[in-house]
Amino acid sequence: MIRRIITIDEKKCNGCGLCADACHEGAIGIVDGKAKLLREDYCDGLGDCLPACPMNAISFEEREAPAYNEAAVLAAKKEKEEKLPCGCPGSACQSIRQKETASAVSVPGRLQNFPIQIKLAPPNAPYFENADLLIAADCTAYSYGNFHNDFMKNRITLIGCPKLDSVDYSEKLTQILSMNNIRSVTLTRMTVPCCGGLAFAVKNAIERSKKDILFNIVTISPDGKIIR
Numbered sequence: 001m002i003r004r005i006i007t008i009d010e011k012k013c014n015g016c017g018l019c020a021d022a023c024h025e026g027a028i029g030i031v032d033g034k035a036k037l038l039r040e041d042y043c044d045g046l047g048d049c050l051p052a053c054p055m056n057a058i059s060f061e062e063r064e065a066p067a068y069n070e071a072a073v074l075a076a077k078k079e080k081e082e083k084l085p086c087g088c089p090g091s092a093c094q095s096i097r098q099k100e101t102a103s104a105v106s107v108p109g110r111l112q113n114f115p116i117q118i119k120l121a122p123p124n125a126p127y128f129e130n131a132d133l134l135i136a137a138d139c140t141a142y143s144y145g146n147f148h149n150d151f152m153k154n155r156i157t158l159i160g161c162p163k164l165d166s167v168d169y170s171e172k173l174t175q176i177l178s179m180n181n182i183r184s185v186t187l188t189r190m191t192v193p194c195c196g197g198l199a200f201a202v203k204n205a206i207e208r209s210k211k212d213i214l215f216n217i218v219t220i221s222p223d224g225k226i227i228r
Contacts, residue, residue: 004045005065010034012057016200017193021163022052025073026080030193041069042076054200110152118160119167123175131156132184135173135202137195138164140188143224151188151218162197169198173205177213184214191221 008019008028015033027042028035028049035057037043045068050058113127118135134155141147141159160169176182187202189195199217206213219227 001064001067002062003065003067004060004062005040005043006037006045006047006049006058007061008035008037009057009059012055013053014055014057014196014200015193016054016196018052018054018162018197018200019049019058020193021197022049024048026076041066042073044068044070044073110148110154111157112152113156116157116159118158118169118172119165121158121172121176123172123179127156128176128180128182130181130183132186133158133176133182134186134188135160135198136188137161137190137198139190139192139222140220143190143222144188144220144226145224147188151186155186160198161194162201163194169201170204170208173201174208177205177209177211182211182213184216187215187217189217189219191219191227 006027013034015030015035017030017035019035020028020030023043025042025044027037027039029038030036031038035053043065045060047058047060050060113121113125115121132155134151134157136147136151136157136159138159138161140151144150162169177185185202185206187199189199202215206215221227
């Protein structure tokens with residue numbers, strides 16, 4: 001049948017994964033760093049993914065495509081909820097659970113500031129001046145065993161998760177970078193697509209601040225390995 005369905009321009013796509021998060025039907029996934037329409041019959045043609053894309057890489061087209069299969073979408077959602085009530089990607093959830101149940105070794109904490117949530121941190125806090133800033137996706141500290149010593153030591157720490165908070169951190173981070181002399185920014189993120197939103201917000205904030213700030217991204221796998 002001829003119907004309205006999305007199309008994705010891979011040349012524009014930056015692989016942030018925000019469209020996949022916005023697609024309630026699960027029709028979109030990230031493959032080889034690019035967004036893909038994985039199931040045409042899962043796409044309802046309503047376009048919730050369009051405004052989520054920061055690169056304007058998604059649009060509508062009228063073409064031959066299978067009809068929207070609501071029953072299949074609902075069945076897939078039910079299966080996912082039964083297996084993963086937390087909503088996390090399977091491999092990430094399983095690895096994090098393994099880390100949480102493993103025996104822990106007590107080590108001195110390296111936290112130098114509070115609050116640490118991005119949305120709660122006051123932009124004019126004195127600890128930001130001349131700071132090396134760590135911006136960490138929530139899950140990274142649970143996946144990487146020596147997170148305090150390897151990343152938080154001698155840095156001011158902020159944490160966030162764009163999937164859970166459903167906010168754009170760009171504005172708050174821009175204020176922090178613009179109002180203070182930040183010497184460097186290190187971002188720790190997971191391999192899962194939702195962390196792409198955090199990376200995009202940090203890059204956007206640095207550009208808006210119009211400052212030459214040393215920026216480094218460290219990607220961590222769910223089993224605690226660093227992937228550069």
